Amino acid sequence: MNRDPLIVGNWKMHKSAQEACAFITSLKPKITRTDRRIFLAVPFTALMAAVECARGSSIAIGGQNMHDHLEGAFTGEISAPMLKSCGATFVILGHSERRQYFAESNAFIQRKLVRALQEGITPILCIGEQEHERKDGHTKNVLTKQLEESFGDISAHQANQVVLAYEPVWAIGTGQTATPEIAQEIHHFIRHWLSKHFGLNCSQTISILYGGSVKPDNIASLMQQTDIDGVLVGGASLDVNSFSQLVNY
Numbered sequence: 001m002n003r004d005p006l007i008v009g010n011w012k013m014h015k016s017a018q019e020a021c022a023f024i025t026s027l028k029p030k031i032t033r034t035d036r037r038i039f040l041a042v043p044f045t046a047l048m049a050a051v052e053c054a055r056g057s058s059i060a061i062g063g064q065n066m067h068d069h070l071e072g073a074f075t076g077e078i079s080a081p082m083l084k085s086c087g088a089t090f091v092i093l094g095h096s097e098r099r100q101y102f103a104e105s106n107a108f109i110q111r112k113l114v115r116a117l118q119e120g121i122t123p124i125l126c127i128g129e130q131e132h133e134r135k136d137g138h139t140k141n142v143l144t145k146q147l148e149e150s151f152g153d154i155s156a157h158q159a160n161q162v163v164l165a166y167e168p169v170w171a172i173g174t175g176q177t178a179t180p181e182i183a184q185e186i187h188h189f190i191r192h193w194l195s196k197h198f199g200l201n202c203s204q205t206i207s208i209l210y211g212g213s214v215k216p217d218n219i220a221s222l223m224q225q226t227d228i229d230g231v232l233v234g235g236a237s238l239d240v241n242s243f244s245q246l247v248n249y
């Protein structure tokens, strides 16, 4: 994987298939930079329409979650082959909302990660500390545990295919962004962890995104940081004007 700037929109539970298509159709002519990777994580019900509308553009479409089994009695769940059959090329795993509201554990996320890699879907693995953990000085311990348990014993070759996203939970949807310096310090810490576990080469090729209240007016200062390779954006990805400013920052 290369580390060209990667801008990921995470629509969460927003937009119908028709709205997704209208958004993408309007976004396409607004993209002026050719050196940016653009990903949109859309609701399952909008995947096929979004893939169709993004055809011929540089926009990749993906899911916001998946199950680790290939099929089975898991009511309401979606598998990696199902995502692929819709044209999805990536999937967000371990988002803090999945951990918080759906009780997803690191062990479950690890099984999903392995499955996504086996199925050739790029996983965007999310990690991040909660506000009380930061206040108590536990940020790095929490992140280390999430990294160790979510990567498990995968090889450096497999790890190379993963995109990481550092999303401090206190910054998500709150308007409270981590300062570029705080984000850089943590991204550097994560890259150091990657280098210890998977080797220097691997650590230098993995993209690490920052997420949490990224907006058109703060993206440039975040992207200037050495270890920030991209952003994962919720709220500001819902409006085509603000998302196009993000992808052209």
Ligand code: PGA
Pocket: 010, 167, 171, 172, 173, 174, 175, 211, 212, 213, 214, 232, 233, 234, 235, 236
């Ligand atoms: P936000 O969400 O940009 O609205 O803070 C980020 C995310 O949850 O990925």
